[in-house]
Amino acid sequence: MNAIPERAAEANFYDVEAIRRDFPILSRTVHGKPLVFLDSAASAQKPTAVIDAVASCYSDEYANIHRGVYFLSELATEKFEGARRKVQRFLNAAEAREIVFTRNATEAINLVASSYGRTFLNSGDEIILSEIEHHSNIVPWQLLRDQTGIVIKVAPVDDRGALLLDRFRALLSKRTKLVALTHMSNALGTVLPVKEIARLAHEAGALVLVDGCQAVPHMPVDVREIDADFYVFSGHKLYGPSGIGVLYAKAHLLEAMPPYQGGGEMIVSVSFEKSTYAPIPHKFEAGTPHIAGVIGLGAAIDYVIATGLSRISNHEHALTTYATERLMAIPGVSLVGTAPGKGSILSFTVERVHPHDVGTILDHHGIAVRAGHHCAQPVMDRFKVPATVRASLGMYNTEAEVDALTAAIRHVREIFA
Amino acid sequence: MSELRDLYQEVILDHAKRPRNFGRPEHFDHEAHGHNPLCGDKIDVFLILGKDDRVEDIRFEGRGCAISMASASLMTELLKGKTEAEAKRLFERFHEMVTHEESGDTLPNAAPDDLERLQVLAGVRQFPMRVKCATLPWHTFNAALASERAETEVTTE
Numbered sequence: 001m002n003a004i005p006e007r008a009a010e011a012n013f014y015d016v017e018a019i020r021r022d023f024p025i026l027s028r029t030v031h032g033k034p035l036v037f038l039d040s041a042a043s044a045q046k047p048t049a050v051i052d053a054v055a056s057c058y059s060d061e062y063a064n065i066h067r068g069v070y071f072l073s074e075l076a077t078e079k080f081e082g083a084r085r086k087v088q089r090f091l092n093a094a095e096a097r098e099i100v101f102t103r104n105a106t107e108a109i110n111l112v113a114s115s116y117g118r119t120f121l122n123s124g125d126e127i128i129l130s131e132i133e134h135h136s137n138i139v140p141w142q143l144l145r146d147q148t149g150i151v152i153k154v155a156p157v158d159d160r161g162a163l164l165l166d167r168f169r170a171l172l173s174k175r176t177k178l179v180a181l182t183h184m185s186n187a188l189g190t191v192l193p194v195k196e197i198a199r200l201a202h203e204a205g206a207l208v209l210v211d212g213c214q215a216v217p218h219m220p221v222d223v224r225e226i227d228a229d230f231y232v233f234s235g236h237k238l239y240g241p242s243g244i245g246v247l248y249a250k251a252h253l254l255e256a257m258p259p260y261q262g263g264g265e266m267i268v269s270v271s272f273e274k275s276t277y278a279p280i281p282h283k284f285e286a287g288t289p290h291i292a293g294v295i296g297l298g299a300a301i302d303y304v305i306a307t308g309l310s311r312i313s314n315h316e317h318a319l320t321t322y323a324t325e326r327l328m329a330i331p332g333v334s335l336v337g338t339a340p341g342k343g344s345i346l347s348f349t350v351e352r353v354h355p356h357d358v359g360t361i362l363d364h365h366g367i368a369v370r371a372g373h374h375c376a377q378p379v380m381d382r383f384k385v386p387a388t389v390r391a392s393l394g395m396y397n398t399e400a401e402v403d404a405l406t407a408a409i410r411h412v413r414e415i416f417a
Numbered sequence: 418m419s420e421l422r423d424l425y426q427e428v429i430l431d432h433a434k435r436p437r438n439f440g441r442p443e444h445f446d447h448e449a450h451g452h453n454p455l456c457g458d459k460i461d462v463f464l465i466l467g468k469d470d471r472v473e474d475i476r477f478e479g480r481g482c483a484i485s486m487a488s489a490s491l492m493t494e495l496l497k498g499k500t501e502a503e504a505k506r507l508f509e510r511f512h513e514m515v516t517h518e519e520s521g522d523t524l525p526n527a528a529p530d531d532l533e534r535l536q537v538l539a540g541v542r543q544f545p546m547r548v549k550c551a552t553l554p555w556h557t558f559n560a561a562l563a564s565e566r567a568e569t570e571v572t573t574e
Contacts, residue, residue, distance in 0.1 A: 031418075031420075352434075353483075354456075354458075354481060354482035354483060355456075355482075356456045356458075356482040356484075356547070356550065357425075357482045357483045357484070360421075360424065360544060360546075360547060361421060361425075364418055364420070364421045371456070372455065372456055372457070373456075373457055380457070386456075386457035386458075386459070386480055386481075387456060387457045415425055415430070416430065416434075416483070
């Protein structure tokens with residue numbers, strides 16, 4: 001094991017300082033201290049490559065897409081559809097037309113709930129969620145339940161936040177029509193065994209929707225290997241622009257589903273008697289889309305792939321292990337979410353100090369963390385905490401930043417001693 | 418860090434750690450539940466209103482950040498003995514103090530004692546996200562005033 005060939009060792013070297021230089025915001029200060037950004041799970045910072053791609057779209061190559069017969073419109077269309085192919089390759093989808101652009105993952109889930117759900121799910125049909133879903137993968141299904149009478153079942157997790165696979169399996173029946181689960185929990189960092197879940201769900205005859213928001217920035221994702229029927233994510237958590245999201249769905253499902261919204265871009269012909277719809281994916285992209293956002297997302301994917309998702313993943317795992325050790329060494333700090341193999345999210349509480357007070361004090365050390373329920377109130381209920389502090393690590397975070405975090409938490413303990 | 422020191426003054430930390438008038442009372446005739454869904458702060462305010470709508474007793478129970486707990490604790494100390502009108506006026510002044518930059522650190526038209534006591538929360542002004550923490554107890558008190566008088570005395574046992 002010691003004899004790692006020199007070239008391999010070199011290839012594995014992760015130059016985090018070089019990566020940090022690609023993110024202009026990381027050199028700023030907050031309250032007179034260097035910014036320590038530990039909230040990438042809420043929204044990640046943007047590399048120059050993404051900022052430049054968005055700027056260049058507007059300054060050099062902007063026009064509406066799929067319309068003009070003129071040079072700029074054709075150029076913008078080419079860039080836009082080029083970004084769709086980047087997303088396709090990023091997820092290893094079979095075809096580019098399986099990629100639908102939305103505003104964000106929330107809209108993608110609402111699209112499926114609305115279009116697929118209202119068409120194919122009926123009263124008494126069951127869907128299964130996990131106990132650790134983000135509100136965006138709970139509320140759309142509750143809206144659908146109120147409209148159609150479907151039944152929502154919830155698969156529980158253990159005290160570490162790991163899914164109880166047996167309990168999930170026990171919920172599956174021939175009434176189960178859809179399983180909608182997160183790939184990685186935003187509140188706890190738990191990574192769900194989505195491939196195994198999809199296999200079990202398919203055996204029961206159910207479809208699978210995976211919320212990949214937290215997963216795609218941190219690990220290579222292959223929708224065909226998982227065999228997900230639907231896979232959604234948001235661009236802004238993948239170091240891309242806000243306001244752009246992705247729905248991947250198997251082509252035959254998209255073809256069977258009715259449009260989600262009506263308007264321009266999504267039709268072939270319109271008369272007052274009848275309209276015919278464009279082929280997928282355009283059927284689901286009514287109106288002028290977020291053109292610069294899509295192009296920026298394409299640049300973000302290029303950047304992440306060039307850096308290497310496996311290398312990012314290794315870096316983040318090592319940093320998570322380091323941060324876990326450092327946090328656990330502070331008296332009164334308890335981690336919420338300790339599932340084996342979890343991602344780079346550290347949710348914790350500080351004894352006798354409310355997370356909001358922790359958040360405010362950390363902010364004055366220049367440290368950005370999330371304090372609250374993380375849009376996952378059922379998770380807070382499950383672990384009997386009103387809220388937690390969450391430090392989430394991205395590709396640009398360092399051990400020195402983890403040290404700054406632990407020093408600041410010790411200061412919190414001093415103030416509240 | 419001076420803003421931080423303004424926010425977490427000794428008095429605040431003391432009230433947060435040892436809140437006064439804390440716990441559900443055996444007898445009360447008005448109550449309200451306050452909740453800040455953003456941060457999960459929860460507070461219940463219990464009142465006994467006497468003659469002339471005077472606050473005869475006020476207690477609270479809840480869970481939240483240091484700012485909300487200290488604000489609730491201070492509030493209960495200040496409101497005991499106040500009339501409804503006096504209490505509402507004090508809330509208005511307090512609200513002004515924690516939301517308006519230009520209001521300075523003084524509370525015009527408030528009794529000097531009350532003014533002094535509430536000053537410790539003036540630091541919240543520098544933390545717009547935390548203003549709601551400081552005002553939640555007062556909003557809950559207002560809701561308790563507006564609530565129906567409990568028909569019978571409620572006991573916890």
